[in-house]
């Protein structure tokens with residue numbers, strides 16, 4: 001349940017988990033702001049939501065650029081006047097290479113988007129939420145923020161950092177009406193995963209098998225968790241890193 005006229009923001013909303021989360025917020029009755037660095041697909045996604053009868057707005061923004069992040073949130077303040085829920089989802093997988101072979105350039109790129117980008121967004125979101133002493137932030141981390149995955153040192157570091165940013169802010173703002181949680185997805189079938197598996201059925205079966213439920217997750221399973229965490233039904237939940245992973249980290 002959301003307040004009347006609630007406003008929700010999703011970064012990286014042009015496709016995948018972000019698009020599904022924007023759709024779920026809109027279906028829950030929120031005025032939904034979609035942000036992505038891909039202006040063409042982002043605008044098309046917002047247009048599809050409007051055509052389905054929802055209140056949706058697209059604002060282009062690269063979360064790795066703090067100026068653009070500030071401008072995004074200024075625009076939300078001017079246009080919507082409030083922010084009730086935010087899902088910091090924009091992220092990249094980067095290159096696959098073990099630590100000894102991995103490049104510093106890839107490390108910087110992945111950290112800039114996945115960790116610094118989330119931090120830059122959270123700062124702005126908290127400033128928007130504080131006057132009303134009401135808001136919920138959900139950061140999309142990963143099971144790679146909870147356990148190690150070979151070949152993805154920068155990605156694992158960025159997602160572990162997101163989990164800790166989440167906990168720090170939850171502790172800081174718990175008494176001022178702002179809840180902050182992270183969702184840690186297992187492998188979810190999106191364009192990101194298709195880039196890695198190349199949709200080869202044998203590789204997809206290997207990815208499915210790392211989950212005790214022996215399948216990949218769907219974007220909707222993540223989106224529904226995000227919307228629940230932002231709703232009043234999760235009113236006493238903060239500071240959590242919730243794995244939505246078919247049992248992967250329970251092994």
Ligand code: NAD
Pocket residue numbers: 011012013014015016017018035036037038061062063064089090091092093113117140141142143184185186187188189190191192193
């Ligand atoms: P995706 O690649 O399918 O979509 C990512 C979206 O984010 C794209 O629209 C892209 O344009 C946008 N984006 C990327 N960098 C951006 C930037 N700097 N600024 C603004 N937008 C940007 O990815 P996905 O699988 O939907 O993943 C979404 C999030 O979930 C990521 O943070 C990812 O790390 C995380 N995650 C994904 C999986 C998975 O298996 N798919 C698992 C765990 C965590």
